[in-house]
Amino acid sequence: MRARRKVATGFAILTIALPSPAYASAANADIGDIPEGTSARKVMLIDIDGVRWDKLKQVDTPNIDALASAGQIGPSYIHGTDVARTDSGPGHSNILTGTWPDKHRVKDNSFSGNNLDSYPDVLSRLETAKPELSTFSILDWQPINENIIGSPDAKMRQSTEGGARASDRRSTDTVVEALSRHNPDVGYVYFHEPDEMGHDVGSSSPEYLSAIEHVDAQIGRIVDAVKARDSYPEEDWLFLATTDHGFSYDEHGTNRHRTREVWTLAAGGDIPVTRTATRQWRQVDIPPTVFKHLGITPNPSWGWDGVPIGTASRDPFDTLKSSLRKAVDEPAKPDNLLGFTKYMPSGWSVEEKTPAVGVTEYRGWSLMTGQFWATSQSDQGRESFFRGRDVIAVADADEWNDKGDPVSDGKRLDSTLLSPWQNVQPGMSIKVSYLSHYRQVDRDADPQKAQLVLRFDDGTKSVLWSRKSSSGDAFDISKSESFSARIPAGVEKVRVGWRMYDAANNFYWAFDDPRITVA
Structure with missing residues (x-):
């Protein structure tokens, strides 16, 4: 495969971050501080800094490929710059805390x-939830230790002497020794070289590609060390790997497609073996996946934003994934990115009053992937619907008007x-929740103008939420919304409508994962 930054085996996490202190204790532990583990279920998390997905697919990475063949790997996308720069600080915080930047509030590498x-890292959460587990971390980018990672049993700091390649090799030596001489339950390892080469000579350079291949070789050493353990036949290892951000030539931090495009790999444990990812697994899915494998239930008060990798979607929009098509009026997308559709899930429909003009993809409500939408026009906030995943619903008057300027007419x-339609009785309660x-x-x-409205079978309606641009600017970024109402007398059926109307060349509304509960 081609290296893009982050691989995991068993349960070890490798993460790379950029400088700027702000958290806790110094990392001065020694490998001898790793206590004897207590679990047959184990995790290796591999965090690789700055590995582009498209480049990962171009290079020779037999060890990442072997892990993917035993589980699944695929691309996904991180937040846009409306909430945080696409830098290492926010990316590693997403990976390790299981939350997005609007919660952990790491906006850049300054921390x-x-x-x-309020949102500790996954290793610290494990130490609190199950202190008998043996955990360690090893890395050379100190802002991760100083700001994100709190209190694993052994929090080790790698020297940067000799550059990132030498440092990554020494980190691997440490992991191999830990696996050979000790019995850790959860390990996290961070690889730095791809990020260093991306900044030094660019992410299209031979040196960058070589760096990915070198990290793959280190991952192979870790996997071999796991399999060489005398206790390996009785153990159940989960391997996780990911990256903090992509690259646009020699930089990141922006909304560019290749900068926001990341990837996730999971293999072992209960991960479905499909090789290609079954969904867009996100950085924030890492901690829930670790906890699920170890048989620990997270506390809902932690506010994690992710789900365990392998979780089936309950979103009706995702049932249309196979119906997505290529762009029609939109410019060609990167890698022929799919896609959009005007089909709707079973029972859903669109009441369309938009004239049959303008950009086809945005003529009223459409279903599409978030990245298909975000690449229509960058730096206008579309990239920041980070809680939407897989297939989302979009009404975008600004993009609709880009062909022929129908608004001018x-x-x-x-x-x-x-x-x-939902069957109801008077006095019942209906709850509508969705990501907006x-x-x-x-x-x-x-x-x-926009409305969330209940339509009843007697012809009446009830507006639960509304907006109009004349009331002032508004930007609701990736919010979880929930509204409730009582069913009035004389009503037997109700349906929910998301209406965008009287919309000229203004902006947009997108939502995902709608859930309707009648009680």
Whole structure:
């Protein structure tokens, strides 16, 4: 495969971050501080700094390939710059805390103003939840130790002497020794060289590709050390690998597609063996996956944003994944990225009043992947719907108007996405929850209105939420929304409508994972 930064075996985590202190104790542990483990289920988390997904697929990585063949690997995307730069600090914080930047508040590599005390790393969570587990970490990028990783049993610091390649090799030596002489339950290892080469000579250089291949060789040494353990036949290892960010030539931190595109690998344990990822597994899925493998139930108060890798989707929109098609009026997408569809899930429908003009993909509500949408126009906030995953619903009046300027002729987008009918009785309660990403600007010439509305079978309706651009600018970034109402007398059925209307060349509304509960 081609290296892109992050591989995991058993349960070891490798993470690479960029400098800037702000957290806890210094890392001065020795390998002798690793206590004897107590679990037959074990984890190796491998965090590789700055490995592009497209480059990972180009290079020779037999060890990553072997892990992928025993589990699954695939691309996903990180937050946009409206919430944090696409830097190592936020990326590693996502991976290790299981939360997005709007919670842990790591905005860049300075770590200033962070909220990591409220959202500790996965190793610290394990030490609290099950202190008898043996945990260790090894890395050379000190901001991770100083800011993110709190209190594993052995928190080790690797020297940077000789550069990242030498440092990565020594980190691997440490992991191999830990696996050979001790009995750890969870390990985290960070590899630095791809990021160093990306910055020094660019992510399209031979040196960058070679760095990925070198990290793959280190991963192979770790896997071999796991399999060489006398106790290996009785053990159940989970391997996780990922990266903190991509690259656009020699930089990151922006909203560019290759910078936001990351990847995740999982193998072993109960991970379904499909080789290609069954969903867009996110950085924040790492901690829940670790806990599930170890048989520990996370506390809901921790506020984790991820799900265990392998979790089946309950989102009706995701059932249309196989119906996604290539761009029609939109410019060609990177790697022929899929896609969009006008089909809706069973029982769902669109009440379309938008004139049959403008950009086809955005003529009223459509289903599409978040990255298909984000690549339509960068730096306008579309990239920041980080809680939406796989297939999402989008109504985007700004993009719709990009073909032929129908707004100049007085035309408006007016589209309502309707849920299936729900059988109800008067006095019952209905709850509607979903993930929402909404933006409007106060611009007289280009209005925009939106509603969440209940439609009853007697012809009446009830508005649960509404917005209009004349009330002022609004940008609701990747929010979890929930609304409840009582069913009135004389009603036997109800459906939910997400309506965008009287919308000119303003902005957009996207939502995902709608859930409707009647009680």
